[in-house]
Amino acid sequence: MTPEAGGHIIKGMKIRLFVLLVLIAASGCLTPEARLAASENRLLKRITQYHEALTWRDYEQAAALVAPARRMDFLSRAQKLQRGYTLDSYSVRDLQVDADGRSAKAVLHRTFILAPSVILQAEDIVQPWAQINDVWFLSGPPF
Numbered sequence: 646m647t648p649e650a651g652g653h654i655i656k657g658m659k660i661r662l663f664v665l666l667v668l669i670a671a672s673g674c675l676t677p678e679a680r681l682a683a684s685e686n687r688l689l690k691r692i693t694q695y696h697e698a699l700t701w702r703d704y705e706q707a708a709a710l711v712a713p714a715r716r717m718d719f720l721s722r723a724q725k726l727q728r729g730y731t732l733d734s735y736s737v738r739d740l741q742v743d744a745d746g747r748s749a750k751a752v753l754h755r756t757f758i759l760a761p762s763v764i765l766q767a768e769d770i771v772q773p774w775a776q777i778n779d780v781w782f783l784s785g786p787p788f
Contacts, residue, residue, distance in 0.1 A: 680746065681742060681746055684742065684776075685740060687781055688740065688774060689737065689740065691710055691780075691781040691782075691783075692751055692753075692774070694706075694710055696735045696753075696755075698710065700732045702727065702731075704727065707719070707723065708720055710782060711782060711784075712783065712784045712785070714784075715783070715784060718788075719783075719788050722786075722788050723788070728760065729759055730757060730760070731757060731759075732755060733757055733765060734756045735756075736753065736754050737753055738769070739752035746776070747775065748774065748775045748776070748784070749775075749781075750771050751771070751772045751774060752771050753770050753772060754769050755767070755768055770787045772787060773785050
């Protein structure tokens with residue numbers, strides 16, 4: 646390798662390192678609004694995962710999205726619902742994230758069938774969500 650070629654390699658590595666440092670610095674400089682929007686997007690994904698798990702009666706998956714401190718409460722409730730609860734639909738009507746971005750309330754509308762009835766029922770609920778180690782969890786009833 647010629648000294649000139651070695652210089653080009655080092656120069657290329659310096660440019661890549663500089664670009665990497667700029668990207669790292671820029672990611673830490675998100676505005677509070679951008680951080681809040683990103684957090685809300687992560688929360689909406691978790692709410693969707695939770696309700697999709699309920700739709701498919703995958704209570705183990707749903708339980709994984711419930712805060713560890715409330716998981717036993719959820720599993721107790723899920724055991725009662727296993728045979729007779731069918732979630733038909735859900736929609737997020739409103740999402741209120743606290744100013745600190747660590748807790749939120751999701752206003753939802755759900756339709757469901759609860760055996761022995763075959764009539765479609767509806768409910769509006771407010772679910773509390775909280776971040777634990779930067780991950781959103783359903784933090785209490787209503788489940």
